Amino acid sequence: MIYAVCWLAQDLLTVLTDGIMQIPELFLLSIVYGLLTDKMRDGIGAIWGAFFGGLLWDLRWVGMPGFFALANVCVVTGVIMFWNALPSSGRTAFVVFFVFWMSQLIPSAMYFALFVRAVNGARLFEMQQICAVSLACLLAFCFARSKNGANE
């Protein structure tokens, strides 16, 4: 449910700021956060959730079904593989921040490189990444706090 809300929030914010700035991938970020904090234990559900969410996004905003679906799936599968391969001692707040940021950077960079031809495209991308990095910092902080709480 929370992922649907995040998808809708991303959609509504995109409507609100259309042409002014590009909203970060809130939906994908919520899935990645769920995976890292074990709130989403089902990795398969995460993969297909990311796929259909991305497909819906493609139908609403891109007009080319499969682009964000593929990008989201790649990111989520990569995160699952990376996170499972990482020992518990290596799951630090910085690594989490890096994972969050990469989950934002990769699909956005592909989208801007292939589809955005606006004069101010670079500025839109920069603004989106500034917001994405801020969100990644915030979520990494939340992750660290929840981890510390669990350890205590």
Add this chain to the structure above:
Amino acid sequence: MTQEWVHGVSAAVLGMLLLGTSPGLPVVRNAVDLCGSVLSVPEYPILLLRSFCREVYVWAWEKEELKRQIDALRSENAALRLAESAHFAEIIVADLNSRTKEARITLREPQGWWNEARVNRGRGDSMAVGLPVFQNGFLVGRVNSVGEMSSWIDLLTSQSLMIPAVIEETRDIGVVVGGGNGTVLLAYIPEGRGVEPGMKVSTALVNEFLPPGIPIGEIEKVEEKHEAAALSSGYVTYRIRPGADFSRLYSVSILTPRTR
């Protein structure tokens, strides 16, 4: 882990297939339309909000632009006014210059040293009784009588010449009169009006002959000779430091009337 890997690869392949086959398919267009129309319901309030925000932004921008234009117009207006004032000032200065006659003191009798002097301008030079006489822009006195080739002027230091004057800072009106010994006094100023040394004194509007605003000098001090009388009458007499130098009165300027 293997299952997730398999599902991930399957979803990626499906995504690639969609990406490769979907462009141009009518079903995709229908799906896009359907998605747009379904989402238009929750997006409608956001569109209204966005429209409102845009209107507010445009309003604020226009207001700022109008303010900027008003400021620019104000600056332009001030510059134009300044130019106009400068133009008028030039006209006034030119008018005063054309009406001012320089005159030389030709006689100053020792027995009437502080009372009168004779200048080398007469009726033929547009001289008339009552015209103001200056030295360095300060009032020296007034034309008393006019002859063919010369005129006599009453000096400010004369006891017989009384000129209504105003203290510029307090706007108190009094009478300037000579002390008969080279001093110039300002009489009939009410006591306790905050008159201080250094305040400017000039001719008052109530004067019948002289135009207002001609500088006379500045307040020097309370005249001691009149201090006791002032305490009883409620009026104070001040000594004035005249702007004109009556000990070096070699030449003067006389403002002649405007010719029509």
